[in-house]
């Protein structure tokens with residue numbers, strides 16, 4: 283029997299350890315804190331929530347609520363402990379972070395077969411990792427030595443990313459009457475959606491953008507890092523016309539069926555292969571999420587924009603899972619090695635934990651000589667795993683989203699009802715998955 287090492291005691295690592303312990307395995311869980319600290323973690327607790335104490339919505343007709351419900355059906359440690367330690371937060375699941383970590387530690391420590399080792403793992407070359415099953419769950423702040431090792435075994439030259447990403451919005455929520463497809467000077471086909479603004483609209487947008495509230499960057503997120511990728515609000519502050527000479531330049535465009543030129547153009551580019559998602563080109567931003575909604579909805583075609591992912595700027599290390607990972611989170615360049623959590627290209631606390639469940643289930647199956655199976659793409663879990671493991675040249679980490687789940691067979695106009703029906707179908711598919719796990 284191979285030794286099982288889980289490296290990283292965060293959301294993904296703890297969830298994976300729990301899944302394997304429940305299946306009866308001996309698990310060695312390595313956590314480097316407090317011996318080595320990260321720039322963000324403040325305690326030596328397992329499963330520390332580094333920022334917000336909210337795990338987002340519990341409404342099953344939202345993508346975040348659906349993901350939680352699916353995970354609950356798969357007996358998620360994180361959801362169970364979050365519910366035990368929740369604090370009032372309207373429709374969201376928010377927790378007392380200290381009690382939450384303690385609940386996770388108590389659950390894990392109730393298994394005799396768990397060994398917690400407080401040590402930084404720099405590579406997988408020592409005896410205890412050789413010929414073992416190793417699960418890398420070291421998160422967006424993976425230690426430097428481990429980053430170097432991952433680069434070596436995945437043959438990539440650059441692993442350290444500082445995320446400076448633009449928001450992604452749902453195609454359906456774009457006002458098609460106030461936007462049009464096409465490239466500059468009519469070149470480039472229909473790859474872009476153009477959102478024009480007249481002078482008055484632009485000035486209104488500009489004034490709100492320069493006054494909008496930003497997230498305060500942490501010390502280590504030194505502003506120099508972002509020079510190559512200037513946030514749109516920083517660019518705007520350089521002068522009223524700077525954006526119109528940059529990503530919002532209107533040259534080469536006319537309003538459809540008209541000779542009139544727009545004063546400024548915001549371009550949206552496809553984010554996925556299904557045309558469900560579009561990103562705002564050049565709009566990497568550090569605005570607070572609510573401010574992104576308020577200000578970017580001032581662009582007329584985006585007045586009702588639904589944000590699938592907000593723009594963020596924070597240190598975030600992740601692998602290109604679209605090339606390196608199989609659906610069960612196994613690495614295709616190194617045998618018996620799995621990568622889960624934020625490091626695997628998902629974004630968010632709950633998404634990270636989800637990877638731990640699916641990976642744990644499939645390691646157990648692998649040991650029992652069975653093939654890997656994951657929930658299908660009609661579920662929040664399956665659709666996200668499919669997204670992060672499908673080739674995509676402009677891949678960025680992703681949240682769970684209804685936009686990743688295939689449409690219903692019949693057309694349903696009402697958006698709320700459509701989400702309800704998609705959610706219902708997802709839960710049926712998770713139940714089928716549970717049956718399949720029993721049977722196969």
Ligand SMILES: Cc1cc2nc3c(=O)[nH]c(=O)nc-3n(C[C@H](O)[C@H](O)[C@H](O)COP(=O)(O)OP(=O)(O)OC[C@H]3O[C@@H](n4cnc5c(N)ncnc54)[C@H](O)[C@@H]3O)c2cc1C
Nearest residue numbers: 290292293294314333334403420421425623624630631634
């Ligand atoms: C600054 C910041 C703020 C964020 N805020 C939010 C938020 O508000 N909401 C949200 O949903 N998501 C947020 N995220 C994204 C993400 O959801 C969290 O980072 C989440 O904790 C990721 O879970 P994880 O298990 O992958 O990593 P982590 O929870 O970070 O766990 C990884 C663990 O591995 C340990 N480790 C690292 N290297 C080694 C090593 N070599 N050897 C042994 N142990 C190691 C670390 O100490 C850590 O405990 C944020 C990310 C960052 C960076």
